[in-house]
Amino acid sequence: MSNQDELFNPLDPEVIRDPYPVYRRLREEDPVHWHSELGAWVLTRHADCLQALKNPAVFAADFRKVGIPTPGPLLSLQTLDPPDQTPLRHFAIDALRSQDLGTLERNAEERAARLLDEIAGRDSINFVTDFATPFTLGTISQLVGMPPPEADEEWRQRNDELHRSMDAGLDPNSEEAGLAARQHFSDFVGRWLAGGPTEGISGFVATNRSKVDYTDAVLNNSLRAFWHAGFEVPARFLGNALTTLLNRPELLPQFFADVDAGVEELVRFSGPVHVVSRVCTEDVTIDDRRLRRGDMVIIVLAAANRDPARFDDPENLVLTRSPNPHLGFGRGAHSCLGNAVARIEARVALPALLRRFPDLRIDGELAWWENATLRGHSAIPVALHGEPAAVR
DSSP states (O other): OOOOOSSOOTTSHHHHHOOHHHHHHHHHHOSEEEETTTTEEEEOSHHHHHHHHTOTTTEESOGGGGTOOOOGGGOSTTTOOTTTSHHHHHHHHHHHHTSOHHHHHHHHHHHHHHHHHHHTTOSEEEHIIIIIHHHHHHHHHHHHTOOOOOOOHHHHHHHHHHHHHTTTTTOGGGHHHHHHHHHHHHHHHHHHHHTOOOSHHHHHHHHHGGGSOOOHHHHHHHHHHHHHHHHHHHHHHHHHHHHHHHTOGGGHHHHHHOHHHHHHHHHHHHOSBOEEEEEESSOEEETTEEEOTTOEEEEEHHHHTTOTTTSSSTTSOOTTOSSOOOOTTOOGGGSOTTHHHHHHHHHHHHHHHHHHOTTOEEOSOOEEOSOSSBOOEEEOEEESSSSOOOOO
8 A cells, every 4th residue: 555645644754754744734734534545534633533432333343344344453441332241341351450459550660670670780771671571571471360371482473463563544553463463372361361360351251251251252351452553552551651741841840840740741742542443333423524323433533632622732841730531542333441450560560760870861862663553662761860852
């Protein structure tokens, strides 16, 4: 796919590095934009994105409603819509509520302290691989009640294939490997559940399996999706948030003064989940554009989160912003179930790191994942000591 749209080329390296000028132009010039190369409508205004997120009957995540088959590894809580999804979502909510999040937060604090102790004697680290990923992987694995898999070469390859396939609409060649990676991780979850776990969410699922009428594959896929998103998305968010704060050191006292409000603003300003996809189940009009049944819709959450019609001074980081109705965790039936965990991880990790290393600074070139759907850094080289410097 050439993807040479006049307004929006998502995989252009410059757009990956900083997509916000393009989002602003789309909002201003063509907020309901037909992208011929994607074969999809692109929504960038907060009101339109919110409408689509909250109306799964018309903007469906389950493409089978319009006759588009869904491969087996993709059938999960994420791709089912109400009413089919409702019992499974309630089951997932019950599983999450059965866990002690206070203990999870205390353990996250201990995990962060251990990781910081391990790196304290070093001059520099890659924040992504040395802190963010092991921290979030350890936290979500504890919550799920599964041992973190060994981060060997196969793990890295499968994980890379999965996250690349999130852009399968832009790069169809990534789809097959991504499906295989999802199946690989779902099989790992299935083997763990078959062993009768007693701890964490997997213990709840194993014990209460008979209460929901879904196939093992859908349950395994749903738990896999929750677990995988539970480390990949927060790790990218921690990286985005860290670089944002390091580039604005004058705002750190505000961040420390109210970490919860600061985290919400960082989700709005530099959240990692940039787009989600839906399909129209019936004809619908947005402004003067007629969207037809079967049309694909790309909801650009990150563009909505900087819409001046919804946020004052949206292009600036305002750590005291309130209210803050961002869409960083989605809305409606497909809103992020793990948002409480992501918030815990952020309010634990960022203050701990920045207080432990007050002279922390970027020390090299930032690298980005080549991913338009889930935006984040693949490498953040930071020096732990010395004079602060601006982010490059």
